[in-house]
Amino acid sequence: MDQFLPTESHSESVEVCLDPANAATDSKTSTDASDAENRSVSPNSASGQDLRRIHCDPDFWYPVAWSRELRRGKVIATRYAGHPIALVRPDEGPVFALEDRCAHRQVPLSKGRVCGQSVQCCYHGWAYGRSGRCIDVPYLGKGKLPNGVRTYPVREQDGLIFVFPGDPEKAAATPLRRELAQSNNAAYKTRRFGRHVACHYSFMHENLMDMNHQFMHMKQMGQMRPRFLGQKREPGLVEARYSFARTSGKQPLGEALIFGERRDASAKYADRDVMTIRTEYPFQTLRIQTGDEAPVMDLWIAYTPQDADQLTNRTFGLLSVKKPGVPGLLDLAWPFLVAFTERIFAEDREIVELEQKAWNELGGDHNQEVFPVINALRSLLAECGVQPGASTPGSSPQEASPPSSSSQGREDAAAAPVSRSDAPAPENVTATRAKPESRSSKRAPSAKRKAGAAKPDDKPT
Numbered sequence: 166m167d168q169f170l171p172t173e174s175h176s177e178s179v180e181v182c183l184d185p186a187n188a189a190t191d192s193k194t195s196t197d198a199s200d201a202e203n204r205s206v207s208p209n210s211a212s213g214q215d216l217r218r219i220h221c222d223p224d225f226w227y228p229v230a231w232s233r234e235l236r237r238g239k240v241i242a243t244r245y246a247g248h249p250i251a252l253v254r255p256d257e258g259p260v261f262a263l264e265d266r267c268a269h270r271q272v273p274l275s276k277g278r279v280c281g282q283s284v285q286c287c288y289h290g291w292a293y294g295r296s297g298r299c300i301d302v303p304y305l306g307k308g309k310l311p312n313g314v315r316t317y318p319v320r321e322q323d324g325l326i327f328v329f330p331g332d333p334e335k336a337a338a339t340p341l342r343r344e345l346a347q348s349n350n351a352a353y354k355t356r357r358f359g360r361h362v363a364c365h366y367s368f369m370h371e372n373l374m375d376m377n378h379q380f381m382h383m384k385q386m387g388q389m390r391p392r393f394l395g396q397k398r399e400p401g402l403v404e405a406r407y408s409f410a411r412t413s414g415k416q417p418l419g420e421a422l423i424f425g426e427r428r429d430a431s432a433k434y435a436d437r438d439v440m441t442i443r444t445e446y447p448f449q450t451l452r453i454q455t456g457d458e459a460p461v462m463d464l465w466i467a468y469t470p471q472d473a474d475q476l477t478n479r480t481f482g483l484l485s486v487k488k489p490g491v492p493g494l495l496d497l498a499w500p501f502l503v504a505f506t507e508r509i510f511a512e513d514r515e516i517v518e519l520e521q522k523a524w525n526e527l528g529g530d531h532n533q534e535v536f537p538v539i540n541a542l543r544s545l546l547a548e549c550g551v552q553p554g555a556s557t558p559g560s561s562p563q564e565a566s567p568p569s570s571s572s573q574g575r576e577d578a579a580a581a582p583v584s585r586s587d588a589p590a591p592e593n594v595t596a597t598r599a600k601p602e603s604r605s606s607k608r609a610p611s612a613k614r615k616a617g618a619a620k621p622d623d624k625p626t
């Protein structure tokens with residue numbers, strides 16, 4: 166649902182050859198990038214290693230579910246990079262996150278039930294509180310409670326539930342943008358959308374930032390000429406700016422809704438708007454501005470790795486569209502805008518999954534990237550990511566330290582599965598006592614595992 170402007174050849178702009186056979190040699194860019202950058206071709210990866218084998222840095226906040234998925238008094242199953250996570254919304258207080266494996270026999274806690282401030286396993290009834298400690302075994306005395314499970318720091322914001330899968334000590338100091346897209350701005354209407362997509366997260370970043378793939382969206386959008394205005398590279402950030410001109414075809418209704426006006430291919434609309442796409446690790450944003458005014462569209466999007474090899478992701482997007490002058494008009498037109506963005510996203514998903522499939526079949530990344538900003542993006546993702554064998558969240562059951570007698574008493578009081586009225590733990594940044602564990606992923610990714618990893622679409626809203 167990203168780009169709005171198909172591409173055709175144009176000097177002074179990102180030029181894409183309409184003949185795919187010649188695309189690599191005929192493409193030109195006129196940018197603030199150097200000539201050397203323009204000539205650069207990355208046959209395998211930006212940093213000499215295969216980008217698709219690099220894992221997301223777990224020391225960031227990652228969305229794992231929409232708030233609306235988790236009702237009060239319920240527990241659901243989510244996942245980060247092969248780590249099953251149970252999200253619990255207790256009867257009172259904020260959400261908490263536990264490793265989704267009972268310490269007893271590894272049954273998913275998400276199959277259990279919420280009792281007051283704790284979650285009770287469905288099998289033998291062991292109960293776990295916010296701290297991850299086992300606080301009740303129905304057939305044992307309180308003095309003999311076994312160890313518990315790992316916990317994850319949690320934040321809930323703008324309709325999303327985030328976990329911090331890395332070092333919990335770093336969670337509190339790791340910022341999360343205060344407002345995602347324009348989700349709290351009454352001047353905008355915000356769509357929340359998402360999908361499970363069967364590809365490495367880097368394909369998603371590349372897809373959104375490379376406007377040249379408008380070629381693929383020509384059927385949906387008509388012919389548009391993007392002009393690359395320049396890029397910005399800072400630590401942890403790559404940004405690309407474009408303007409656009411329609412060269413033929415009718416403006417699609419969905420695009421007219423975003424711009425708040427009908428536009429034809431006349432010169433007065435050419436290169437009037439600036440689209441800024443930014444990867445600010447690990448998230449992406451896309452804004453469209455007309456002049457100095459507030460953006461007409463503001464997108465925030467995240468790609469949370471799902472499987473251990475990180476070759477599937479769950480996409481979480483917030484798309485804010487500025488309301489036009491006529492009250493209620495955008496609400497009326499919303500179904501058209503949803504349908505339009507769904508069609509675009511379906512094309513994007515199909516193509517990135519094909520890219521992943523080719524990578525699987527070839528056993529690696531044989532890409533020849535020719536667009537400087539995408540090479541900059543690939544470098545960024547490689548630099549900010551981590552090696553598969555690096556320290557990552559533990560993949561085996563983690564054991565909480567046996568509680569001291571004093572803390573045990575408090576936990577029992579706060580979280581036993583019988584109805585209690587104690588106040589919930591204050592804020593969501595709950596430290597784990599789990600030791601991070603190394604995981605080796607030197608083996609080639611299994612196509613079988615990947616094929617089964619994609620899940621049905623989330624419901625569009």
Ligand code: FES
Nearest residue numbers: 267269270286289
């Ligand atoms: S497996 Fe959870 S209580 Fe036995």
Ligand SMILES: [Fe+2]
Nearest residue numbers: 166167168513
């Ligand atoms: Fe696209």
